[in-house]
Amino acid sequence: MSPPTRKVRLVGDAEYRDQAEANLGQPGDASLILRGRPRAIVMACPDGCGETLVVNLDGRVGKAWRFDMRGGLTLYPSVWREGGCGSHFIVWRGHILWCGRFERNNLEPDYDAAIEQFVFDAMDVEKPRDAVQIADAIDELIWDVNRAANRLVRRGDAKSWKADDRWVFTRSV
Numbered sequence: 001m002s003p004p005t006r007k008v009r010l011v012g013d014a015e016y017r018d019q020a021e022a023n024l025g026q027p028g029d030a031s032l033i034l035r036g037r038p039r040a041i042v043m044a045c046p047d048g049c050g051e052t053l054v055v056n057l058d059g060r061v062g063k064a065w066r067f068d069m070r071g072g073l074t075l076y077p078s079v080w081r082e083g084g085c086g087s088h089f090i091v092w093r094g095h096i097l098w099c100g101r102f103e104r105n106n107l108e109p110d111y112d113a114a115i116e117q118f119v120f121d122a123m124d125v126e127k128p129r130d131a132v133q134i135a136d137a138i139d140e141l142i143w144d145v146n147r148a149a150n151r152l153v154r155r156g157d158a159k160s161w162k163a164d165d166r167w168v169f170t171r172s173v
Helices: 017-023 115-122 131-138 142-155
Strands: 009-014 029-034 038-044 052-056 066-068 074-076 088-092 095-098 158-163 166-171
Touching: 009 017, 017 029, 017 038, 074 142, 115 131, 115 142, 131 142, 131 166, 142 158, 142 166
Parallel strands: 009 029
Antiparallel strands: 029 038, 038 052, 066 074, 074 088, 088 095, 158 166
16 A cells, blocks of 8 residues: 555546556556546546546536646545545645545645635625636636635635535625
8 A cells, every 4th residue: 555645647548447547557646538528537546545536527427527627637526435445535736635534734736816806706795606606607726716715704805604515605795
């Protein structure tokens, strides 16, 4: 068993899962399956357990993660293995942020505070929006929007609460 990694390393694209798995060598290695469109990310589990994860990107075949390649691989929502090693982590701009175990040394990607104004402008006083809705409105990564919105809340410029199992944000009055 290898130690857990904190980075994703894209090691190539493939057409099929077996080809993608052949590309993987170490924890955190990932290969994108492309057949006309992105279908899945195949990844060597970043905790070092030796298992291979398949993250579906194609909503036509069931629950699908969003992915983005700006600044490195980003997946939304987090990846949580319900079986096997039980790893739970966020993939954000090529970084792996652990949830629960291993999270002590997490290091978030670089931050550009300029996004806060765009996030604030996309918020409404009366109509709460979650990070996904705000990110879609301003074409930004959901994790970046979530971080900016929470900074606005801590500063008192915005409010947040949980509604229908998701965090929503509004401007402060």
